[in-house]
Amino acid sequence: GAVVSQHPSWVICKSGTSVKIECRSLDFQATTMFWYRQFPKQSLMLMATSNEGSKATYEQGVEKDKFLINHASLTLSTLTVTSAHPEDSSFYICSATDRQGANYGYTFGSGTRLTVV
Amino acid sequence: DQQVKQNSPSLSVQEGRISILNCDYTNSMFDYFLWYKKYPAEGPTFLISISSIKDKNEDGRFTVFLNKSAKHLSLHIVPSQPGDSAVYFCAASAVKGGSEKLVFGKGTKLTVNP
Numbered sequence: 001g002a003v004v005s006q007h008p009s010w011v012i013c014k015s016g017t018s019v020k021i022e023c024r025s026l027d028f029q030a031t032t033m034f035w036y037r038q039f040p041k042q043s044l045m046l047m048a049t050s051n052e053g054s055k056a057t058y059e060q061g062v063e064k065d066k067f068l069i070n071h072a073s074l075t076l077s078t079l080t081v082t083s084a085h086p087e088d089s090s091f092y093i094c095s096a097t098d099r100q101g102a103n104y105g106y107t108f109g110s111g112t113r114l115t116v117v
Numbered sequence: 118d119q120q121v122k123q124n125s126p127s128l129s130v131q132e133g134r135i136s137i138l139n140c141d142y143t144n145s146m147f148d149y150f151l152w153y154k155k156y157p158a159e160g161p162t163f164l165i166s167i168s169s170i171k172d173k174n175e176d177g178r179f180t181v182f183l184n185k186s187a188k189h190l191s192l193h194i195v196p197s198q199p200g201d202s203a204v205y206f207c208a209a210s211a212v213k214g215g216s217e218k219l220v221f222g223k224g225t226k227l228t229v230n231p
Contacts, residue, residue, distance in 0.1 A: 006160070032217055043223040044161070044206065093160050097217055106151065106208075106219060108160035 002028050004096050006109025013084055013116055021079045021112045023094030029074035030096035035067075038091045038111075050077045084116040120144045121209050123222035130229050136194040138225050140207030143188065147209040151219070152181060152192045154203045161206060165192070197229045 003026040013019050023033055031052050036044040048058045048069050056069035066088075068080040077096075081088055093111040122141045130136045138152075148169040153161035167174040167181045167190065174181050180193045194201055207222040 004160075010158075034218070044219075044221045046218055046220070049218060091158065095160075095219070106163065108153075108162075110160045111158065113158055 002096075002107040004030075004094065004107045004109040006094050006112055008112060009110060010113040011115070013114070015085055015116055016083055018080055018082045019084055019114060021081075021092055021094070021114075023077045023079070023096065023109050025075045025096045025107075028096075030077075031074060032097045033071060033077040034095045034097075035069060035077075035079050036093045036095065038093065044093060047079075081114065084114070086116045089114055089116045118143070119223075120147075121207055121220050121222040123205075123207055123225050125225050126223070127226040127228070130197045130227065132199055132229055132231050133196045136192075136197045136201065136227055136229065138192040138194075138205050138207075138227065140190045140192075140222055141188055142190075142209050144209070144211065144220075145188070146211040146216075147220075149210045149212045150181070150183060150190050151208045151210075152179075153206045153208060154201075155206060155224070156203050164205075194227075197227075199229045199231050201229050202227055 005024045007022045033050045035047045038044045046059050047062045048056045050056045050069045050071040052071045052074050058064045071077040091111050094109045120143050151166040152164040155161045165176050165179045165181050167183050172183050183190045204224040204226045206224045208219040210219050
């Protein structure tokens with residue numbers, strides 16, 4: 001089945017630095033990828049929708065200059081948290097669509113635990 | 118405004134019995150519904166889905182029921198096994214409306230006791 005690889009699985013960074021998270025579709029081409037964040041005991045909140053070759057569409061309340069998304073190829077999307085602060089500490093998850101199968105192609109990565117100190 | 122609601126934050130069931138997880142939605146544009154299982158610090162794993170043209174979909178021990186008029190769906194797991202213990206998320210999208218975005222509920226933590 002479809003596999004989405006997310007890297008790194010966890011990262012600790014200092015306040016003010018930037019962190020890049022990668023999301024790769026390993027065996028399919030993903031025209032659309034989604035980025036979510038999840039706070040403890042909360043739901044997955046969609047941050048942005050990333051389409052290959054075009055600008056990402058951000059959800060209301062998500063700062064596009066802080067969360068930079070690049071989807072340069074059909075198999076790779078990156079999320080860069082710029083000038084990270086402790087309140088950005090969260091669990092970030094990507095998902096990609098391949099539009100096949102009963103899942104309608106929503107395959108999730110394993111997530112990245114970001115801790116900003 | 119929460120469009121997908123899972124009103125029970127937790128559920129405890131005895132091994133071998135049925136687990137019923139409920140989900141309600143408010144957006145009538147939703148036409149595709151999915152259930153995911155999630156462990157801490159991991160991404161969600163797809164379990165089962167249902168299109169709005171159906172009222173039931175079954176896959177092994179998992180069955181999803183959809184009641185469109187009530188805007189309600191439920192996931193039945195039978196028989197429940199200790200390995201089913203996890204957080205279960207209901208999600209919905211408006212595929213025919215051109216939106217592939219998934220909207221998630223807050224999740225229900227299922228504990229299956231041996």
